[in-house]
Amino acid sequence: MAFISSGYNPDKPMEGRISDIGPRHYTDFLPPVIAKNYGKWAYHEILEPGVLMHKAESGDEVYTVRVGSTRLITVGLIQEICDIADKHCGGHVRWTTRNNIEFMVDSKAKVAPLKADLAARKFAGGSAKFPIGGTGASVPNIVHTQGWVHCHTPATDASGPVKVIMDELFHEFQTMELPAPLRLALACCLNMCGACHCSDLAVVGIHRKPPQIDHEVLENICEIPLAVSACPTAAIRPSKTEFEGKEKKTVAIKEDRCMFCGNCYTMCAALPLADSEGDGCAIMVGGKVSNRISNPKFSKVVVAYVPNEPPRWPTLVKTVRQIVDAYKKGANKYERLGDWAERIGWERFFDVTGLQFTKHLIDDFRDPAYYTWRQTTNFKW
Amino acid sequence: MAKHQTPMLDELTKGPWPSFVDDIKAEAARRAANKDGVEYQIPVDVCDDLLGILELAYKDKETHWKHGGIVGVFGYGGGVIGRYCDVPQQFPGVAHFHTVRLNQPGGKFYTTEYLRDIMKIWDMRGSGLTNMHGSTGDIVLLGTFTEQLEEIFYEMTHKLNTDLGGSGSNLRTPAECMGMSRCEYACYDTMALCYALTNEYQDELHRPAFPYKFKFKFDGCPNGCVAALARSDLSFVGTWKGAIKVDQKAVAAYVAGELKPNAGAHAGRDWGKFDIMKEVVNLCPTQCMSYDGKTLSINDKECYRCMHCINTMPVALKVGDEKGLCMLAGAKAPILDGAQMSSLLVPFLPVEEPFDEIKEVVENIWEWWMEEGKNRERLGETLKRLGFGKILEVTGITPDARHVQHPRENPYIFWSAEEVGGWDRDIKEYRKRHAR
Numbered sequence A: 001m002a003f004i005s006s007g008y009n010p011d012k013p014m015e016g017r018i019s020d021i022g023p024r025h026y027t028d029f030l031p032p033v034i035a036k037n038y039g040k041w042a043y044h045e046i047l048e049p050g051v052l053m054h055k056a057e058s059g060d061e062v063y064t065v066r067v068g069s070t071r072l073i074t075v076g077l078i079q080e081i082c083d084i085a086d087k088h089c090g091g092h093v094r095w096t097t098r099n100n101i102e103f104m105v106d107s108k109a110k111v112a113p114l115k116a117d118l119a120a121r122k123f124a125g126g127s128a129k130f131p132i133g134g135t136g137a138s139v140p141n142i143v144h145t146q147g148w149v150h151c152h153t154p155a156t157d158a159s160g161p162v163k164v165i166m167d168e169l170f171h172e173f174q175t176m177e178l179p180a181p182l183r184l185a186l187a188c189c190l191n192m193c194g195a196c197h198c199s200d201l202a203v204v205g206i207h208r209k210p211p212q213i214d215h216e217v218l219e220n221i222c223e224i225p226l227a228v229s230a231c232p233t234a235a236i237r238p239s240k241t242e243f244e245g246k247e248k249k250t251v252a253i254k255e256d257r258c259m260f261c262g263n264c265y266t267m268c269a270a271l272p273l274a275d276s277e278g279d280g281c282a283i284m285v286g287g288k289v290s291n292r293i294s295n296p297k298f299s300k301v302v303v304a305y306v307p308n309e310p311p312r313w314p315t316l317v318k319t320v321r322q323i324v325d326a327y328k329k330g331a332n333k334y335e336r337l338g339d340w341a342e343r344i345g346w347e348r349f350f351d352v353t354g355l356q357f358t359k360h361l362i363d364d365f366r367d368p369a370y371y372t373w374r375q376t377t378n379f380k381w
Numbered sequence B: 001m002a003k004h005q006t007p008m009l010d011e012l013t014k015g016p017w018p019s020f021v022d023d024i025k026a027e028a029a030r031r032a033a034n035k036d037g038v039e040y041q042i043p044v045d046v047c048d049d050l051l052g053i054l055e056l057a058y059k060d061k062e063t064h065w066k067h068g069g070i071v072g073v074f075g076y077g078g079g080v081i082g083r084y085c086d087v088p089q090q091f092p093g094v095a096h097f098h099t100v101r102l103n104q105p106g107g108k109f110y111t112t113e114y115l116r117d118i119m120k121i122w123d124m125r126g127s128g129l130t131n132m133h134g135s136t137g138d139i140v141l142l143g144t145f146t147e148q149l150e151e152i153f154y155e156m157t158h159k160l161n162t163d164l165g166g167s168g169s170n171l172r173t174p175a176e177c178m179g180m181s182r183c184e185y186a187c188y189d190t191m192a193l194c195y196a197l198t199n200e201y202q203d204e205l206h207r208p209a210f211p212y213k214f215k216f217k218f219d220g221c222p223n224g225c226v227a228a229l230a231r232s233d234l235s236f237v238g239t240w241k242g243a244i245k246v247d248q249k250a251v252a253a254y255v256a257g258e259l260k261p262n263a264g265a266h267a268g269r270d271w272g273k274f275d276i277m278k279e280v281v282n283l284c285p286t287q288c289m290s291y292d293g294k295t296l297s298i299n300d301k302e303c304y305r306c307m308h309c310i311n312t313m314p315v316a317l318k319v320g321d322e323k324g325l326c327m328l329a330g331a332k333a334p335i336l337d338g339a340q341m342s343s344l345l346v347p348f349l350p351v352e353e354p355f356d357e358i359k360e361v362v363e364n365i366w367e368w369w370m371e372e373g374k375n376r377e378r379l380g381e382t383l384k385r386l387g388f389g390k391i392l393e394v395t396g397i398t399p400d401a402r403h404v405q406h407p408r409e410n411p412y413i414f415w416s417a418e419e420v421g422g423w424d425r426d427i428k429e430y431r432k433r434h435a436r
């Protein structure tokens, strides 16, 4: 494994350095039919699940086949995607914000061979490489984060739970039978890199035990004032302790004040929270971002805790299925999950989903909590 | 024979959805076979070790990645996330596993030539693992060793004319919906604006000088496909003024069942015959539509542009001609003070190159936030702490009823001295009127 230089000279880092150039311009990459009709699209149709037709004012048409993909994806598989795009799409391909891949062709005749090619490709264990779907009133791909594959703060994995939930909802991905799109997100800790606070259904990794304090090293690796000020509930204060006969500066944690957000660990590596027994997932539902009909809204916690059960998280999957089925059955056409829950009332939501309401679902975090309690006699039995 | 036994992960090769485990296993095999004779610059078995460490995390139900680590490329404060594992003897291939964020091209369109070029560099200098894409929008190259970082940056900039994205307390890589490239709803050119602002603010993107991270996201219309309103400190959402354009013939075609409602999005289930009253007119949240059996009428002054009718009958209805965007400010995830969505700041701006009006708003906000924002305080939190009035003040935007859901419910108003003819008075004068 001989080191091969790119041309970079570590002794003169500024020599020939190129910086601040930003991304490549998108016009380098647009398929010709897209470039030609840019800004001049008339309408679109979903011809079948996963297949879109966009009609331009010029009369041109572009056909898109959308496929689900894992967000964690290898060089080998991306090369295969390039092979497909070279063969069918004139060397163009795009990704959606939800980790779907879109193959575009400029005539209807090219759709069937492209679809057949995509559908035939399987992984060794039999799973689809490029399942077609994710359009219209479906469950599109799950936006998610890193989990145990890369991050230091997760309370659950990301790729694994996403895989098992999408296995369960595969039919809903490949069809358009739901009342409206059902957008899922998964974030492996409360930082929510996956921005799941406005999803129809979101899974969020949570810790449930306060940080442990690594007194031995804390003063060496942490700025104590930063750790103290990181805590939103003021649970942390500076302190001293005796460790193996030596006095050490450290912190003390008022554990009953902790809401397990992990922010202290973000600031101080000597305060780990991860715990196989404490960690798991909360399930939140009813958020949306679109302005369609009703205003955007936040997701609400409807299951406070599901344990981590790798490799296939059966309780999590079963609970998600329960919610999806009740929504599918009860909601009106065009009605997003949150709008449905509000129409029938959240008390009814728990009836029809069979989820148990517990004390943990009553907000007690700061002022806004009050606005979530019920200041009326209008409720249903 | 696999380097590590992974019985738990192997369970994830089952089921219909693409298996990342099978993909990584295939990558491990591809690297081992090395058909193209690549001179791998990091351990060939990095993918095996990644599977190994992930299996261990599955067993322990705890991550095996250590806290951070400051690595990067010279002169940039972001773009690389340092990562080391806590079991390097067992899994030396992932002892270092740093991430490189590359700024994705607009709309995430690629030519295969460009993708293959990126992959070629990453194959040789990295793990062969990527995220397409990170949740902010970047191409995430997942896992390499420290010595490779400058080499990768050099190759990306010199050979591919491609820069890193943002991380840390700076402008994060902006991202947009595909907008005009293929969507008839786009009210402005999201890709052009995103590209222009990304390039204008390269310094802010690469050199952290902010209190905390700052995100731009661009949605071409109120449907919000990149979730700008939920995920960005400044959300640019397309909108229009004036009348929705109606093609009555096409409306009739929907009513007659010749066109599928919502472009066919509900075709998988029998919802019965399309009922324009039930599905459009009565669902209009502002109740500004009517249909007399022949003509669809919209009282456009009362429409708040939610997109429902247009989404439902895309052939018949088009967004109005006077197009532009709304700017909303302050979205963030729940850490620490609870989640926030962006709040409306600029109700309407036309979007015209060189986008000077937009840049002025952006720069006024930054100037103020860099002055007033506390360390690790998102814009939304600064707004909550200091009040929405402040951002109107620094941007010179006139307060308007559109800025609120409803007026305040308490009269605890912070009047200023100027508004009340000054605060300095003479108590003696007061006492002349009122005995003690």
Ligand code: HEM
Pocket (backbone or CB within 6 Å): A044, A095, A096, A097, A098, A099, A100, A140, A181, A183, A289, A290, A292, B107, B176, B177, B178, B179, B182, B183, B184, B223, B224, B225, B226, B227, B262, B263, B311
């Ligand atoms: C029927 C009209 C619609 C069209 C033509 C349309 C078009 C698109 C397109 C082209 C994308 C991919 C954009 C990208 O990745 O940059 C997308 C994604 C998305 N759309 Fe829409 N959209 C429509 C309606 C909606 C509605 C009504 C909502 C919300 C209620 C919505 C929410 C989203 C979201 C969240 C995404 C994220 C990406 C994804 O799912 O792949 N869209 N849409």
Ligand code: HEM
Pocket (backbone or CB within 6 Å): A144, A145, A146, A150, A151, A152, A191, A192, A193, A194, A195, A266, B081, B083, B099, B131, B133, B134, B135, B136, B137, B140, B231, B332, B333, B335
């Ligand atoms: C205070 C809140 C947050 C903190 C402290 C935080 C921290 C982190 C950390 C430590 C990582 C590295 C994970 C790794 O090892 O790859 C990360 C990744 C990332 N974060 Fe965040 N994050 C926060 C919120 C967000 C939000 C709200 C978004 C997006 C809207 C976001 C987008 C990302 C992206 C795109 C990545 C790259 C990996 C991925 O796509 O999952 N972060 N974040």
Ligand code: SF4
Pocket (backbone or CB within 6 Å): A145, A146, A147, A151, A152, A153, A154, A155, A187, A188, A189, A190, A191, A192, A193, A194
């Ligand atoms: S959500 Fe939390 S654990 Fe997951 S990638 Fe983001 S910071 Fe890491």
Ligand code: SF4
Pocket (backbone or CB within 6 Å): A210, A211, A230, A231, A232, A233, A234, A235, A236, A253, A257, A258, A259, A260, A261, A262, A263, A264, A265
């Ligand atoms: S986890 Fe959060 S609440 Fe608990 S001590 Fe740390 S910062 Fe405070």
Ligand code: SF4
Pocket (backbone or CB within 6 Å): B177, B178, B179, B180, B183, B184, B185, B186, B187, B219, B220, B221, B222, B223, B224, B225, B226, B238
């Ligand atoms: S946000 Fe609007 S303009 Fe942009 S892709 Fe979505 S529907 Fe189209």
Ligand code: SF4
Pocket (backbone or CB within 6 Å): A293, B283, B284, B285, B286, B287, B288, B289, B298, B302, B303, B304, B305, B306, B307, B308, B309, B310
């Ligand atoms: S856009 Fe929304 S508010 Fe406006 S007319 Fe259509 S349904 Fe009504």
